[in-house]
Amino acid sequence: MTTNELLNRLKYQLKQLEQEVLQHDANLPAGQRKMMQDVERFNNELFVQEGAQLKPCIDQLSKSVAQLQQLINAKRSPYTIVSSCEKIQDRFSAVRRALSTTNINLKSLEQQKRTRRAHAIKRGAKTHQQSGFSWIASNVMQNSHQLYEELNKHLNWAKIIEQKIENLQSSLEYCHSADKIRLQNEILAQHSRLGKCRQATSYIEDRIQLFERPFKGQNR
Structure with missing residues (x-):
C-alpha cells in the first residue's frame, strides 16, 4: 500500500x-x-x-x-x-x-x-442523633421537601410563641399581684421554648444548605 x-x-x-x-x-x-x-x-x-x-x-x-x-x-x-x-x-x-x-x-x-x-x-x-434535635424525625433530614416543611413549621411555632409572650406581658401589667409570679414564670418558660425553636430553625436551615450541595466537585 x-x-x-x-x-x-x-x-x-x-x-x-x-x-x-x-x-x-x-x-x-x-x-x-x-x-x-x-x-x-x-x-x-x-x-x-x-x-x-x-x-x-x-x-x-x-x-x-x-x-x-x-x-x-x-x-x-x-x-x-x-x-x-x-x-x-x-x-x-x-x-x-x-x-x-x-x-x-x-x-x-x-x-x-x-x-x-x-x-x-x-x-x-449519626450527626443528627448527636445534635440535640433528635426529636425531629431522621427521615426529614433526608428529604429537601420535608426539610422545608419542617422549617415552615418551626417558623410558624416561633410566631405563635412570640404572640403568646406578647399577650402574657400585656396581662402582666394589669394582673393581680398574686398572679404576677405565675405569669412571670410562664413568660420565662415561653422564652425558653422560643429559644429552642429558633435554634432548631437555624439547625434546619444549615441542613438545607448541606442537602442542596451534597456532592459538588465529587464527579472526578
Missing part, C-alpha cells in the same frame, strides 16, 4: 468514526453529560479531552491526519511516517473503546454517587 493509499484509508476511517461520534454525542442526555463533565477518559498523550462528548477527539484526530499528509508531502523518512501512522491508529482505537464504554463509565459513576449518598445519609443520621 502506497503512502497516499494509506492516507486516503485513514481519511475514510476518520469520516466513518466522526459519524459514530456525532451520533454518540447527540444521544447523550444532559444529565449524563453533566455527570461526566469532569471525567478524563484518555491518556493526555492521546487526547486533551474531558467529559462524555467525544467530538473534541475527532477534531484532534483530523489535525493528526493533516500533519501526516504534510509529512508525506515533505517526503519525510519512512520511520517518521510509520511512527505517525501508529499514533493515529492508537487514537482511533482509543475513541472506539470510549464509544463502547460510555455506558460502563456512567454506571460506575452512578454507583459511586449512590455509595457517597448512602455514606452521607449515614453520617448525617
Whole structure:
C-alpha cells in the first residue's frame, strides 16, 4: 500500500468514526453529560479531552491526519511516517473503546454517587442523633421537601410563641399581684421554648444548605 493509499484509508476511517461520534454525542442526555463533565477518559498523550462528548477527539484526530499528509508531502523518512501512522491508529482505537464504554463509565459513576449518598445519609443520621434535635424525625433530614416543611413549621411555632409572650406581658401589667409570679414564670418558660425553636430553625436551615450541595466537585 502506497503512502497516499494509506492516507486516503485513514481519511475514510476518520469520516466513518466522526459519524459514530456525532451520533454518540447527540444521544447523550444532559444529565449524563453533566455527570461526566469532569471525567478524563484518555491518556493526555492521546487526547486533551474531558467529559462524555467525544467530538473534541475527532477534531484532534483530523489535525493528526493533516500533519501526516504534510509529512508525506515533505517526503519525510519512512520511520517518521510509520511512527505517525501508529499514533493515529492508537487514537482511533482509543475513541472506539470510549464509544463502547460510555455506558460502563456512567454506571460506575452512578454507583459511586449512590455509595457517597448512602455514606452521607449515614453520617448525617449519626450527626443528627448527636445534635440535640433528635426529636425531629431522621427521615426529614433526608428529604429537601420535608426539610422545608419542617422549617415552615418551626417558623410558624416561633410566631405563635412570640404572640403568646406578647399577650402574657400585656396581662402582666394589669394582673393581680398574686398572679404576677405565675405569669412571670410562664413568660420565662415561653422564652425558653422560643429559644429552642429558633435554634432548631437555624439547625434546619444549615441542613438545607448541606442537602442542596451534597456532592459538588465529587464527579472526578
